[in-house]
Amino acid sequence: MKLETLKENLGGFWDNLAEGWRHLRQSAGEALTRFHPGEKTNMPVRAEVDDDAYLPSMGWSMLGGDMFEDDKRLVVRLEVPGMEKEDLDIQIHDGTLLVSGEKRFERESSEGRWRVMQRAYGSFRRAVPLRVPVKADQARASYRNGVLRVELPKREPGAAKVVSINVR
Amino acid sequence: MTDNSAVTKQAASSRSDTALLPPVDVIEDTNGITLCADLPGVPKDRLGLQIEADTLTIEGEVTLTIPEGMESSHAEVSLPRYRRVFTLSKELDTEKVGAEFNQGVLKLRIPKAAHAQPRKIEVRPA
Numbered sequence: 001m002k003l004e005t006l007k008e009n010l011g012g013f014w015d016n017l018a019e020g021w022r023h024l025r026q027s028a029g030e031a032l033t034r035f036h037p038g039e040k041t042n043m044p045v046r047a048e049v050d051d052d053a054y055l056p057s058m059g060w061s062m063l064g065g066d067m068f069e070d071d072k073r074l075v076v077r078l079e080v081p082g083m084e085k086e087d088l089d090i091q092i093h094d095g096t097l098l099v100s101g102e103k104r105f106e107r108e109s110s111e112g113r114w115r116v117m118q119r120a121y122g123s124f125r126r127a128v129p130l131r132v133p134v135k136a137d138q139a140r141a142s143y144r145n146g147v148l149r150v151e152l153p154k155r156e157p158g159a160a161k162v163v164s165i166n167v168r
Numbered sequence: 169m170t171d172n173s174a175v176t177k178q179a180a181s182s183r184s185d186t187a188l189l190p191p192v193d194v195i196e197d198t199n200g201i202t203l204c205a206d207l208p209g210v211p212k213d214r215l216g217l218q219i220e221a222d223t224l225t226i227e228g229e230v231t232l233t234i235p236e237g238m239e240s241s242h243a244e245v246s247l248p249r250y251r252r253v254f255t256l257s258k259e260l261d262t263e264k265v266g267a268e269f270n271q272g273v274l275k276l277r278i279p280k281a282a283h284a285q286p287r288k289i290e291v292r293p294a
Contacts (some may be wrong), residue, residue: 061191061206064208064209065242066242067241067243068238068239068240069239070237079272080208081206081207081271081272081273082204082206082273108202112196112197115195115196115201116192116193116194117193118191119191119192119206144271145208145209145210145271145272146207146208146209146271146273147209
C-alpha cells in the first residue's frame with residue numbers, strides 16, 4: 001500500500017493526539033493496561049507488520065473503568081472491546097475485584113500486510129479496589145457493547161463509612 | 169481511589185466538543201483493506217460512519233448512563249465520544265464498504281476498485 005491508500009487527516013490527528021494525552025493525564029490513571037501476548041494470542045510476526053510502533057511482545061491499551069454505587073450495591077464497569085465472554089475471568093479477592101482475560105488476535109487469511117497495528121492483544125489483568133465489603137457469591141456480570149459490567153451487592157447497606165483521622 | 173466525581177463531571181461538560189481517538193488495525197491484501205477500530209461502550213445506533221468523497225469518518229457516542237439514584241464514585245471514562253477521520257485513496261471502492269459492529273469493535277471492509285485489483289492475463293497459443 002502506498003501511503004495514500006489510507007491517510008489520516010493530519011490536522012485532526014494532532015488535535016486528537018493532544019486531546020488523548022490530556023485525557024490520559026486527567027482521568028485515566030488506572031486505565032492504561034499492559035497486554036502480554038502469549039503463544040495462544042497468535043500475533044503476526046514483526047516482518048508482516050509495517051507499523052513502526054508495533055512490538056509483538058507487548059501492548060498497551062486504555063481500558064477505561066468506572067464505579068458507581070447506591071445504598072445496596074456497587075457497580076463496576078470496564079471497557080474491554082472485542083472479547084469473547086468465555087475469555088473473561090472475574091474474581092473477588094480480599095476486597096478487590098480482579099478482572100483478567102486474554103484477547104486473541106484474529107487472522108482471517110494468511111495473505112495481506114498489517115499497515116497499522118494499534119489495538120492490543122494478549123493477556124491482561126486489572127485490579128479494582130472495592131470501597132466496601134460485598135457479597136461475592138451474589139455478584140452478577142454482563143458483557144455488552146464491549147463493556148463488562150459487574151454488580152456487587154453490599155454486605156452492609158448504606159454509604160461507605162468515612163473514618164476521620166485526627167492529625168496531631 | 170478517591171471521590172472526585174464532581175470534578176470529573178464538570179471537566180466533562182467543558183470538553184463536550186472533543187473526542188477520543190479510537191485505536192485501529194489496518195490490514196491490506198490484494199483485494200482491499202480491512203480496518204478494525206475499538207469503540208467500547210458505543211451501541212449500534214450511536215455509531216456514525218460517513219464517506220464523503222475520499223474522506224472516511226468514524227464517530228461513536230458512548231452511552232454509559234448512570235442509573236437513577238446511583239452515585240459515581242470513580243470514573244476513568246469521562247469523554248463520551250470517539251472520532252477518527254481517514255483519507256482513502258482513489259483505488260478504493262467506497263461504494264462497496266462492508267461494516268460489522270460487535271462487542272465494541274467496528275470492522276470495515278473496503279474493496280479496491282476493479283481496475284486496481286490484480287488481473288490474471290491468460291496467454292493462449294494463437
